[in-house]
Amino acid sequence: MIRLRCICVQSGMDDFGTLTFGNFNGRWLRARRSMPKAGKTKSAIRRSFQAMTEAVNYSAKITRIAAHGDKVAFAEIFAYFAPRIKGFFMRGGMAPGQAEELAQETMLTVWRKAQLFDSTKASASTWIFTIARNLRVDAIRRERYPAAHLMEEHEPEFESSPSDDLLRVESEERVRRAMRELSSDQMNVIQLHYFDDKPHSEIARALDLPLGTVKSRLRLAMQHLRNLLGEE
Amino acid sequence: MTHRPSDDILMAYAAGNLAQGPALVVSAHLSLCSESAQRVHQFEAAGGITLDDAPVAELMSDALEKVLAQLDGESVRQIPPRGRHLADMPGGLVLPAPLQEYDIGKWRFLAPGVQWSSIGKGGTRRNRPMLLRSKPGMVLPEHTHQGVEYTLVLKGSLHDAIGDYYPGDFIMADASLEHEPSAGPDEECICLAAVDGRLQMKSRLGRLIQPLLGF
Numbered sequence: 148m149i150r151l152r153c154i155c156v157q158s159g160m161d162d163f164g165t166l167t168f169g170n171f172n173g174r175w176l177r178a179r180r181s182m183p184k185a186g187k188t189k190s191a192i193r194r195s196f197q198a199m200t201e202a203v204n205y206s207a208k209i210t211r212i213a214a215h216g217d218k219v220a221f222a223e224i225f226a227y228f229a230p231r232i233k234g235f236f237m238r239g240g241m242a243p244g245q246a247e248e249l250a251q252e253t254m255l256t257v258w259r260k261a262q263l264f265d266s267t268k269a270s271a272s273t274w275i276f277t278i279a280r281n282l283r284v285d286a287i288r289r290e291r292y293p294a295a296h297l298m299e300e301h302e303p304e305f306e307s308s309p310s311d312d313l314l315r316v317e318s319e320e321r322v323r324r325a326m327r328e329l330s331s332d333q334m335n336v337i338q339l340h341y342f343d344d345k346p347h348s349e350i351a352r353a354l355d356l357p358l359g360t361v362k363s364r365l366r367l368a369m370q371h372l373r374n375l376l377g378e379e
Numbered sequence: 380m381t382h383r384p385s386d387d388i389l390m391a392y393a394a395g396n397l398a399q400g401p402a403l404v405v406s407a408h409l410s411l412c413s414e415s416a417q418r419v420h421q422f423e424a425a426g427g428i429t430l431d432d433a434p435v436a437e438l439m440s441d442a443l444e445k446v447l448a449q450l451d452g453e454s455v456r457q458i459p460p461r462g463r464h465l466a467d468m469p470g471g472l473v474l475p476a477p478l479q480e481y482d483i484g485k486w487r488f489l490a491p492g493v494q495w496s497s498i499g500k501g502g503t504r505r506n507r508p509m510l511l512r513s514k515p516g517m518v519l520p521e522h523t524h525q526g527v528e529y530t531l532v533l534k535g536s537l538h539d540a541i542g543d544y545y546p547g548d549f550i551m552a553d554a555s556l557e558h559e560p561s562a563g564p565d566e567e568c569i570c571l572a573a574v575d576g577r578l579q580m581k582s583r584l585g586r587l588i589q590p591l592l593g594f
Contacts, residue, residue, distance in 0.1 A: 216450075218447065218450065221447075221450070222443060222447075225443050225446065226443075228430075229438050229442065229443075230435040230436055230437050230438060231430055231431065231433040231434075231435060232430065232433070233436040233437075233438055234433040234434040234435055234436035235429070235430050235433035237434075237436055238433060238434060243436070246436065247438055247439060247442070250438060250442075251438070251442055251445060251446050254446050255446055255449055255450070258446075258450050268420075269420070269423070269424070269427075270424065270427055271427075272427030272428065272430050272431050273420075273423050273424045273426065273427030274427075275427070275430065276423060276426040276427045276429070276430045277423055277426070279430065280394070280395035280426065281395070283395060284395050288399065292395060292399070292402060293399065293402050293403040293406040293477050318417060318420065318421055318424070319420070319421070319424040319427075321421070322421045322422075322424040322425055322428070323424070323428060326425060326428055337390075337425075338429055341390050341391060341393075341394040341396060342394045342426060342429050344394070344395075344396045369386055369387060369390070372386075373386055376421060
């Protein structure tokens with residue numbers, strides 16, 4: 148299935164958008180449906196509860212790797228994240244072989260840098276995303292991405308206080324809520340343009356929309372996100 | 380802090396899609412501006428959510444074993460080596476942390492009262508970041524842009540038609556601007572700059588130095 152999706156991306160077929168992002172939209176629609184106001188079904192409650200506990204657990208597992216070199220915890224993180232990391236790379240247009248290799252390298256880096264993980268600063272997903280992102284830049288451009296603040300190889304020059312850390316956790320929760328508020332169309336263009344690094348023209352082709360519509364949708368999506376996040 | 384990168388730039392940075400030079404300018408800005416750093420963290424959290432929602436692509440059946448076999452005997456922390464800094468920094472200026480690991484060349488003549496110094500070796504030459512050092516009141520060489528220029532003030536101040544910029548302030552000038560900033564009258568100005576795209580110097584002097592800079 149995944150292989151098929153990737154072929155579609157590479158050959159630029161028309162159903163690129165629906166095939167590749169169907170799953171993504173589905174997740175968002177489900178997430179939206181599971182929001183409190185939308186009439187909770189039992190399964191929706193279970194799903195949203197799962198989503199919450201999952202996030203907590205993976206943070207704890209990374210902490211266990213740091214503290215005890217816990218390989219069981221590592222294997223559990225691997226089972227959840229490695230296929231998503233590979234899928235994330237492939238959605239960005241990377242060939243399956245390289246995506247496999249880099250997903251493995253990302254997981255290796257999770258193990259090696261576990262001691263730098265601070266659960267008060269970021270969720271497991273966010274932290275692992277930054278590792279995957281940096282490795283993707285290293286691999287594609289053969290240069291080191293000057294972004295390491297979650298790795299703490301560089302300390303920011305301003306001191307972060309405990310209340311800042313609390314703010315950061317709240318802020319991450321706010322992002323989750325904000326992104327659930329975006330329409331799936333808006334989410335999709337943010338995804339394609341920023342995280343998959345697709346130029347406007349390619350997004351227009353993939354979604355079968357005029358170029359101007361893509362640009363204005365992206366602008367409105369960012370405006371909407373900005374409003375939802377609020378000015379700091 | 381008054382002048383910060385737009386959310387568009389911060390999102391592109393968080394997603395890993397800025398070229399190295401511009402990314403370094405943004406990264407240096409983040410080390411000086413907690414508001415922007417907080418925003419980038421929010422956008423990285425958006426990245427975390429897109430990772431959670433990424434399509435599941437199963438790995439090879441032996442992938443976990445292969446990774447497990449590599450876990451032992453590796454050091455946890457690899458600190459990047461510090462770069463060689465040949466340019467002296469006046470007045471005890473400490474460069475932002477993200478610049479520390481890059482090699483920084485000697486100050487070289489760019490225009491009367493203005494010097495420049497190259498940063499690092501990576502990336503394409505025209506996207507390579509540089510430091511600019513200007514005597515008080517000097518106008519930085521006039522140029523028009525085919526790309527986007529990212530500038531971060533590190534010391535002193537810069538002034539243009541749009542605003543006044545002090546240490547930590549970020550300036551982005553795109554093709555629509557004829558950008559001609561000048562250093563404040565009281566103090567020399569040092570800034571970090573990078574170009575995303577081609578930069579064309581307009582003045583005769585600019586045309587002369589353009590080949591040297593490799594723009």
